[in-house]
Amino acid sequence: MAGILLLGSHQQYKHPTKPGEVKMYRFLVVIEKANKNYSAYSPDLPGCVATGATREEAENNMYGAIEMHIQGLLEDKFPIPESKSFAKYIAVAEKPGVGQTS
Template sequence: MRYAVVIEKTETNYSAYVPDLPGCVATGETVAEVENEISEAIRFHIEGLNEDGLPVPAPTSIAEYVEA
């Protein structure tokens, strides 16, 4: 499955979250690091849902850049 991920710059690092997987978040000092961390977090989150017998939400969110 392919999930949309939102990466935001904070004052000290980068943070990421997955809109379709509430509670699935990660941080990193660089964009590359937070991408790696959120990828691991997604796998871990889905593994936990499966172990608990809970449904894994389907990816439905879409991320696009829009010119303003």
């Protein structure tokens, strides 16, 4: 597996046997708080999910799940899905008096 070292906004990619021949894939991951744990999924990789007791654990487990999912697709000669999903928080203010009864 390729190693990734994050340095600020820069990424260095190292392949153990093929330097300079690493193809990187990037997918949106959604992490949701459940009752007693966290769950994670990627909208671009149906069926690829993970859970964890903490948010960080769910994220780490999802990283491994995506690696395994991609490796399986490559081994079976299936195309890697194109990342098409994006996320953005949108702030909406509550309007005074809306939904209140006198």
